[in-house]
Amino acid sequence: MKEQKAWSFNGFLGLLLILIFMALATFLLVKEIVIPGILLLIIGVALASGITVAQPNQAIIVTFFGSYVGTIRASGLWLVMPFSIRKSVSLRVRNFNSVKLKVNDIEGNPIEIAAVVVFRVVDSAKAMFDVDKYEQFVEIQSETALRHVANKYPYDVFEGEGYSLRSNSEEIALELSRELQERLSVAGVEVMEARLTHLAYSTEIASAMLQRQQAAAIISARSKIVEGAVGMVQLAIAQIEQDGIVVLDEERKAAMINNLMVAIVSDRSASPVINTGSLY
Structure with a gap:
């Protein structure tokens, strides 16, 4: 038609x-x-x-x-x-809010996901005669496309590079819109926008994934701290040698590097020990 x-x-x-x-x-x-x-x-x-x-x-x-x-x-x-x-x-622009779907991402983790679809009818003959109740057709195809897109990507990327549902919301929205348009063209419907409105881990694994995210954040922060500490130690030793304040041999230099690294990298404030020498 x-x-x-x-x-x-x-x-x-x-x-x-x-x-x-x-x-x-x-x-x-x-x-x-x-x-x-x-x-x-x-x-x-x-x-x-x-x-x-x-x-x-x-x-x-x-x-x-x-x-x-x-x-x-x-x-x-x-x-x-x-x-x-x-x-x-009706040729008016309409919204469809999907229910929260429980699906598995590409890694098999159960997640909760939902989306909003903005659409309108552009071919009334197709909408009336090619499908039975095009509003229900839009709802079912929207949920099917949302499940398919969610199964293709991980919830989050912890190691390496690549798209994820959480970090690449714009790319995921574009792909969801394209897939929906392919599915809904038979009904004479134009998809104007499709965007995720809810994304979360399922309750049974939410606490474990939160710990994993916290661990990844701590490792990343520690890497930055160590990188900065090495730079600070290098600058400190170079400045001491340049000004000639103290002549450091290799053993004292190693000890100073060790003390500075411990003081800078430690997550607790350093407690200095003052050496006053021997009384006898």
Whole structure:
């Protein structure tokens, strides 16, 4: 099916024609001119059956004895094919909020995920005739696409590089939109945006994954601290040797490096020990 424009005539002029036919039919019947009067009356009733109203951002689908005649998109009062059946389809932008789905990511970790899909109907004929209840079709296909995308990526990347559901929200949203568009094109629906609204580990593994994240953060922080400590020790020894404050041999230099590294890298404040020398 493909949307096409239906024949339509200005509804106000159509009402005027209906009134003229009705008036002529009444006049002829009063004058006992029966057959022409009845014909004009039938024509007036037939035209009256074709009067329809189209609201803004609403498509009127016209069918005549089971055949698709066309679609009216312009709002207003219209006269269409008599004795036809008209059904309306909303062209407004709509949101669909999925429920929280429990799925497994690519690593097999159970996660909770949900998304919002912004869509609108762009082909009323496909939406009405190619699928059964396109609103439900959008809901089911949205949840199916969300499950498929969630199964392709990990929740988070702890080692190495690559996309993850948590860190690459924009890329995930674009891929979800593309996959949804492929699935919903058959229903004449345009996906304007699809974005994750909820993402979390499932309750049974949430505490373990939190500990893993904390451990990764501590390791990363320690790496930065050690890197900075090495630079500080190098600068301190170089400054001492340059100013000639103390002449350090290799043994004292090693001891000083050890003390500075312990003081800087330790997560507790250093407790200095003062050597005052021997009393005897």
